[in-house]
Amino acid sequence: MNILAKNPGVAVPAVKRPSKPAHIIKSDAEAIEVAHRLAAEFVKGSSKRDRERIWPVEELDAFSQSGLWSINVPKEYGGPEVSYATLAKVVEIISEADSSIGQISQNHLGVVAAIRTVSDRAQQKLLFGEILNGTRFGNAFSEFGSKRAADFETIFTDHGDYVVVNGRKFYSSGALLAHKVPIVALDDEGRAWYAIADRDAPGLTVIDDWSSFGQRTTLSGTVILDNVKVDKAWVVPGYKGYDKPTADGAIFQIIQVAVDTGIASAAIKETVDFVRTKSRAWVDSGVENAWDDPYTIQAVGTLNLRLHAAQALLEKAGYAIDRAVANPTAETVAEAQIITAEAKILSTEIAIEATNKLFELAGTRSTLAEHNLDRHWRNARTHTLHDPVRWKYSILGKYYLNGEKPPLHAWS
Numbered sequence: 001m002n003i004l005a006k007n008p009g010v011a012v013p014a015v016k017r018p019s020k021p022a023h024i025i026k027s028d029a030e031a032i033e034v035a036h037r038l039a040a041e042f043v044k045g046s047s048k049r050d051r052e053r054i055w056p057v058e059e060l061d062a063f064s065q066s067g068l069w070s071i072n073v074p075k076e077y078g079g080p081e082v083s084y085a086t087l088a089k090v091v092e093i094i095s096e097a098d099s100s101i102g103q104i105s106q107n108h109l110g111v112v113a114a115i116r117t118v119s120d121r122a123q124q125k126l127l128f129g130e131i132l133n134g135t136r137f138g139n140a141f142s143e144f145g146s147k148r149a150a151d152f153e154t155i156f157t158d159h160g161d162y163v164v165v166n167g168r169k170f171y172s173s174g175a176l177l178a179h180k181v182p183i184v185a186l187d188d189e190g191r192a193w194y195a196i197a198d199r200d201a202p203g204l205t206v207i208d209d210w211s212s213f214g215q216r217t218t219l220s221g222t223v224i225l226d227n228v229k230v231d232k233a234w235v236v237p238g239y240k241g242y243d244k245p246t247a248d249g250a251i252f253q254i255i256q257v258a259v260d261t262g263i264a265s266a267a268i269k270e271t272v273d274f275v276r277t278k279s280r281a282w283v284d285s286g287v288e289n290a291w292d293d294p295y296t297i298q299a300v301g302t303l304n305l306r307l308h309a310a311q312a313l314l315e316k317a318g319y320a321i322d323r324a325v326a327n328p329t330a331e332t333v334a335e336a337q338i339i340t341a342e343a344k345i346l347s348t349e350i351a352i353e354a355t356n357k358l359f360e361l362a363g364t365r366s367t368l369a370e371h372n373l374d375r376h377w378r379n380a381r382t383h384t385l386h387d388p389v390r391w392k393y394s395i396l397g398k399y400y401l402n403g404e405k406p407p408l409h410a411w412s
Contacts, residue, residue: 012208012221014200015057015177022134023067024078028086031409039097046098046218047161050375053216056101060177060219063094064136069105070128072112072251077128084251085318088258093315095262096269099379100217100258104174107139110410111182111194111236116238116325117248125403126233127196128129130230133303138178144170150409154225156185156195161231165195169223175199175206176219184238185226194236195228203228214375214382242408245333247324250340254321255316256386257340260347261307263383266355267376268303272338274362274373296361303354305359310346317343334405337412341392348389351380389409 025031042059049056061070071087073079087109088309095102115127131137143153152166164184175181181204196206202225237372241248278289287293317340324336355377359366366373396411398404406412 008094010208011106011205012176015179015200016066017179018061018134020065020134022065022070022132023084024132025028025067025080027080028082030249031068031080031086031090031124031163032080032093035093038063038066038068039093042094042101043097047372047375048099048268049098049217050379051372055177055219056104057177057215059098059101060104060136063101063105065134068094069108069136070112072109072116073128073131074116074124077183078132079128083318084254084321085315088314088318089255091255091258091264092262095259098217099259099263099266099290099383100215100219102262103215103218103383105253106255106259106264107141107173108137109255110248110409111137111139111196113251113266113325114194114238114241114248115236115407117246118237120315123233123236124396127236136174136177136179138175138181138219139170140175140198140225140297141181142169142171143167144222145353150411152186152192154183156193156235158187158228159229162231163195165197165225165228165230165237167225167283168223171220172206172223173218173220175223176208176221178219181223182236183223183230185225190241191237194238195230196234196236197225197228197230201230202319209335210283210383214378214380216378221367239329240344242410245324245330246328246338247321247333249410249412250317250321250324250333250336250408253340253344253387253412254314254317254339256383257310257317257343257347260380261310262346262352263313263376263380264303264307264310264351264354267351267358267380268300268307270373270376271354271358271361271375272300273305274358274366274371279361281364291381299357299361299394302348305356306346306350307354310343310350313339313343313346320330330405333408337406338396338399341395341406343352344387345389345392345396348384351384352377355380402406
């Protein structure tokens with residue numbers, strides 16, 4: 001399915017939901033096993049999907065129906081409530097196979113976490129039940145023309161049993177093929193809520209106009225909101241996740257980290273495969289095989305070392321988030337934010353380094369279009385722009401030097 005190739009910039013109709021309820025994961029181990037099984041299938045067409053911008057329709061249905069989109073639903077509501085270290089590993093495994101598919105799950109999983117933090121029990125029962133059944137969230141959070149990422153012009157007005165939303169969004173990963181679209185909209189007090197609208201709600205239009213050179217099939221684009229009605233049962237007070245210490249921001253961030261370690265892992269494996277099967281030894285090396293080149297050996301060792309360091313911090317951040325979810329205090333939340341920021345720095349740096357080194361070590365032949373290896377660099381360069389790592393260094397320095405805790409928002 002590739003509507004863009006036929007009708008660029010057109011509004012896209014809503015997708016039909018699967019006829020069967022989604023599977024429910026039973027354990028952390030099962031979540032990892034299912035992720036590996038799906039990744040083995042997703043990787044087969046990942047290059048072609050990137051090259052031709054083919055939407056991952058069947059893959060996305062398999063992903064959300066597998067139960068991996070409800071793995072952070074609390075046990076008391078029937079969910080598996082796996083560790084966030086496990087959730088991050090799942091996203092990494094999927095992203096190694098196809099980083100666009102990995103990214104599509106990000107905002108869904110983040111909203112699930114927010115519902116746990118801010119919703120009352122009645123709303124949690126309703127929404128978690130839908131999520132366990134297989135309802136897939138996209139997102140309509142960011143806006144293209146606002147002064148800062150955290151500034152929103154989209155608003156809603158209260159009409160008793162429902163609200164009416166008006167605005168325009170961009171960077172809406174997953175919205176094209178979502179079942180529901182959480183919209184960040186402000187009330188009359190300037191507070192941000194998630195108004196979770198039906199994908200086919202009257203007035204909600206999703207346009208397929210995502211034109212980035214990387215992460216090309218994240219199902220993003222412009223979302224136009226023209227008097228969209230949302231039942232109040234589906235309006236979530238997201239602002240409450242940031243008016244006091246909670247793990248919500250770190251959860252959104254750790255998923256970003258996992259996408260980048262997945263990209264880095266894929267690039268390193270592509271490097272090793274190319275060097276061992278296609279690259280030639282350098283004329284001055286004195287060796288017969290490219291894989292015996294001492295400089296290549298050192299570089300591959302360094303890349304793996306740095307990836308493993310990022311993965312270790314990713315896992316450590318997941319466990320810190322678990323502690324902050326269980327006991328959200330200023331201290332536990334700051335610890336989760338700081339470790340996640342450290343992981344974000346390393347994952348950004350290794351994703352860019354590994355995807356760049358791929359060509360240096362594999363040689364000129366690796367740049368041929370038939371291999372499409374540049375997709376890894378394009379994906380890394382695009383995804384790591386989500387929030388600037390230079391500010392992560394500032395957060396760390398302020399925390400360790402002056403005891404200043406990180407700000408509370410989805411980018412921290």
